[in-house]
Amino acid sequence: MSQRRPVTAQDVARLAGVSQSAVSRCFTPGASAAPQMRERVEAAARSLGYRPNLIARSLITRRSRIIGVALGYLHNQFYPAVLEALSEALQAIGYQVLLFTAPQEGDADPRIADILRYQVDGLVLASASLSSRLAAECRASGVPVVLFNRTTAGDDGTESVSGDNEAGAAMIAAFLVAGGHRRLAYVAGLENSSTNRDRQRGFCAALAAHGLAPPRIVAGGYDHTQAQRAAALLFASGDPPDAVFCANDHMALAVMDAARHSHGLRVPDDVSIIGFDDTAPASWPSFSLTSFSQPVAEMVAATVGLLVARLADPDAPARQLVLPGALVVRGSARLPARGLVTEAGRRIWRPQ
Amino acid sequence: MSQRRPVTAQDVARLAGVSQSAVSRCFTPGASAAPQMRERVEAAARSLGYRPNLIARSLITRRSRIIGVALGYLHNQFYPAVLEALSEALQAIGYQVLLFTAPQEGDADPRIADILRYQVDGLVLASASLSSRLAAECRASGVPVVLFNRTTAGDDGTESVSGDNEAGAAMIAAFLVAGGHRRLAYVAGLENSSTNRDRQRGFCAALAAHGLAPPRIVAGGYDHTQAQRAAALLFASGDPPDAVFCANDHMALAVMDAARHSHGLRVPDDVSIIGFDDTAPASWPSFSLTSFSQPVAEMVAATVGLLVARLADPDAPARQLVLPGALVVRGSARLPARGLVTEAGRRIWRPQ
DNA sequence: TTTCCCCTTGCATGCGTATGCAATAAGGAA
DNA sequence: TTCCTTATTGCATACGCATGCAAGGGGAAA
The missing domain is CATH 3.40.50.2300 (Response regulator)
Structure with missing residues (x-):
């Protein structure tokens, strides 16, 4: 039963008593073929286990799909x-x-x-x-x-x-400021990535617009381990932040874990943490991460x-x-007094 | 600059003043080609931006890679x-x-x-x-x-x-029994999957071998949401288990979250939870999930x-x-008195 | 110088399919 | 019945490359 040489349209054509082109047409939607012949060809194809070779087709059509x-x-x-x-x-x-x-x-x-x-x-x-x-x-x-x-x-x-990214990060800045935070930090992603550049720019610009000092910036490289190290830098310093915006959820989860379990901090009582992407784990009760969703x-x-x-x-x-996107509000950051609305089952923040 | 018709070996051959087969040989490791010609061909290929068409190659070699x-x-x-x-x-x-x-x-x-x-x-x-x-x-x-x-x-x-799967699940059963658990539950994966079948069989057989009653079995379908529902069934029942083996980590995380945040249980004080796969989140401090690792x-x-x-x-x-695999021991299940060893930076359980 | 051998290189062909073109069949209108 | 139209089908070719085969060339050994 094991086919060593794969079945070709030629084989099917021979068995069905038609030409190879006829076989081809039977497998080409919209091609001209009599129902009766199509049936014969399909029966032959079925009995041989014929599968059109998409590699060969691609060569002709110049479309590989x-x-x-x-x-x-x-x-x-x-x-x-x-x-x-x-x-x-x-x-x-x-x-x-x-x-x-x-x-x-x-x-x-x-x-x-x-x-x-x-x-x-x-x-x-x-x-x-x-x-x-x-x-x-x-x-x-x-x-x-x-x-x-x-x-x-x-x-x-x-x-x-x-x-x-820029608007999302700016909204996060506004959200944190509205929540009464003043000592902000940013855990950055890969330095040369456009997402990090935009998120950092949006965050910093919005903070400046609210009259706040620039955030403390530590590198996280969009990486879990690096983010843990970044958390250590932040939380073990003499002047720990009261809010951390992480350039993505993946780092935010690491930072949150480090804050709680390595530095004895309560979230959000001691420090608010916000992520970006709104990945699945963000909604898990262990994290309940406030995050800007990417659709x-x-x-x-x-x-x-x-x-x-x-x-x-x-x-x-x-x-x-x-x-x-939208700022999905959960429990990892102190809430501002107003602006919270529920929409499509999610609690989001919409200022003013 | 935009190439509408892609560059073929013919084009390169023409420019380099050689045959198409010579070009082909230059791109075939091990083929015979004089260094001087190879250089000419490569220069031509570079200047035209030639890339061998792997679709065409596959048609000949019958290997698509x-x-x-x-x-x-x-x-x-x-x-x-x-x-x-x-x-x-x-x-x-x-x-x-x-x-x-x-x-x-x-x-x-x-x-x-x-x-x-x-x-x-x-x-x-x-x-x-x-x-x-x-x-x-x-x-x-x-x-x-x-x-x-x-x-x-x-x-x-x-x-x-x-x-x-079978030995891993059996080891988990032994681990839980050694930890003093008596009321066990199993959150099953997809019913018709071989992994679930083997894990369930290994778990139940080992429990029986230790003289324990069969575990309570609830369906989790390897799915996060279903596992949450399974947790509700277990923990809201009149006779909640003191240990839950989940057929994979993905469900174990859901069950742990539900235990803690929906049912007010402490892990592992009130209930031990063990998973399977040892995925990355298992080692996160929030979960510290004991899990049988798949290598x-x-x-x-x-x-x-x-x-x-x-x-x-x-x-x-x-x-x-x-x-x-190995049973990687963390904090989500009560520890047995003996058998814990550290190996390659992981704490694992190796009975006797 | 001759002979032999091996390294290079071009020619020709084929991989399995799609498709333009022509040929044939079928069917309808006059 | 005849002519024209349309649907169907086969023939031949091309897609881009790899490879067997033979021819050519250069060097080494004699």
């Missing part, structure tokens, strides 16, 4: 959630995901450059450790590229989908939308989409 | 960790991962069957919701298949890599090993690998 997705650091729950949603959405419209994981350290570009050799129809770059140069290179070779949760510095024509479903839908639009018209103007 | 990986439910941190390790390991030896996500509900087989049309060189099935029929079908078409963290009921010749790195390495072995020799005998 494969989308490359580059990711790094799946320990941050945000990315598995994104990946699952993206894969589902793409599978639903007949595409598959070719996964590229970026190594933690070192230059990921060389290995990722292999993507293009697989003739992917499109590319989603969701790793902060990938250079903008790579994105530009992909665009140059005519492959639609969408940056996910990341943007390029100058508008170089690369499409992107991201949350509103994963919408971001994924937008990403797929950009890809299909560009596949349909390669010359469509590049768009940089920024999707709004 | 793509491994299909079928997963479901990435919310359980175990799987992102596996996926990342698997992708890294495969990329390191020149393979890429084509990802298939199984929908939560319904039959995943039809969509997954598409995998074979992509001519994957191998297949890793790590979703409990995939039928054994699918695995058999893949094997029949000559594609190496490895079941990951799952086995087939009868030894039907499908290769698999899994942790020692992800070794399991991934073994999986890759099985794949490459089978690629080299399709007729090699199928092997079902079971890798040993």
Whole structure:
């Protein structure tokens, strides 16, 4: 029963007594084929266990129906959630995901450059450790590229989908100030990432606008262990903060754990902690983390939308989409006196 | 600069003044080519931005260098960790991962069957919701298949890599008994999954061997929300357990959160909780979850090993690998009087 | 110088499928 | 019945690359 040589359209054609092209047409939606012949061919295909070779098809059609997705650091729950949603959405419209994981350290570009050799129809770059140069290179070779949760510095024509990092961070600043905090800290993500840059800028600018001193900034590198170290720096110092904004949930959970279990602090009584992304663990009772939500479903839908639009018209103007989020209020930060509303089952903060 | 028609080996050959086959040989390791010509060709390739078309190459070599990986439910941190390790390991030896996500509900087989049309060189099935029929079908078409963290009921010749679910669960039973627990409960995973079957069997058999009554069993479906409901069933009952073994960490975290925050229980004073997998959050101070570790790195390495072995020799005998784990002891379960040892930085339990 | 051998390189072909074109069949209108 | 239209199907080719085969070339050994 074990097929050593895979069944080809030729084999099916022979068995059904038709030509190979007839077989091909039976598997091509919209092609002209008589019902009677189609039935014969399908019966033959079934009995042989024929499966069209998508590799060969791709060679002709110049469409692989494969989308490359580059990711790094799946320990941050945000990315598995994104990946699952993206894969589902793409599978639903007949595409598959070719996964590229970026190594933690070192230059990921060389290995990722292999993507293009697989003739992917499109590319989603969701790793902060990938250079903008790579994105530009992909665009140059005519492959639609969408940056996910990341943007390029100058508008170089690369499409992107991201949350509103700057506004979100600014809202967090306002929320903390309204909650009466005065000694703020920021646990930063990767220094050269656009998300960190935007979140830090939004946070600092908003604090300044409220007349507060700049926050103390410590590096967390979007990493759990580094964030623990950052927490130690903050909480063991002579002047510990009364509120910490962490550039993502993944670090916020580490900081919260460190605050409680290594430094004997109560959250939010002694220190308020806020994250970014609103990943699943944020809502777990152990953490009850107040966090600015990134609308994963919408971001994924937008990403797929950009890809299909560009596949349909390669010359469509590049768009940089920024999707709004909401500050989901839970128990990890002192509450301001007003502005809390409940919407779609979540408690969110909407000032004024 | 935007290349509409991609650069082919023909284009490079023309520019370098050689034949297309010469170009091909320059990109084929081990092929015969004079250094001088190779240099000319590489220069031409570089100036044109040539990238060999792996789709076309696959058609000839009948090797796509793509491994299909079928997963479901990435919310359980175990799987992102596996996926990342698997992708890294495969990329390191020149393979890429084509990802298939199984929908939560319904039959995943039809969509997954598409995998074979992509001519994957191998297949890793790590979703409990995939039928054994699918695995058999893949094997029949000559594609190496490895079941990951799952086995087939009868030894039907499908290769698999899994942790020692039965022994691990038995060890957990012994650990809890040694810790003085008497009223045990089991939060089950998906009923028809091999991991759940083995863990439940090992747990119950060991309890019986220790002369204890069978544990109370509630369904958790490997799902966070279902596990919360299971916890409510257990803790709100008239006879709450003094120890709960959850079929994986993902559910254990939910159960622990529910115990503490919904039912006012102290862990481990009022109830001991043990998980399975030893995922990253288990070691976070908030949980400090005692858990039977699955050796992800070794399991991934073994999986890759099985794949490459089978690629080299399709007729090699199928092997079902079971890798040993260890009971990593933390603070979520009362400690037995003896048997605790520290090894490689982890505290583990090794009876007698 | 001759002979032999090996290293290079081009030619030709094929991988499995899609598709333009032409040929044939079928059916309808006049 | 005849002619035209439309649907169906086969033929031939191309997609981009790898590879067996043969031819050419250069060097070493005799």
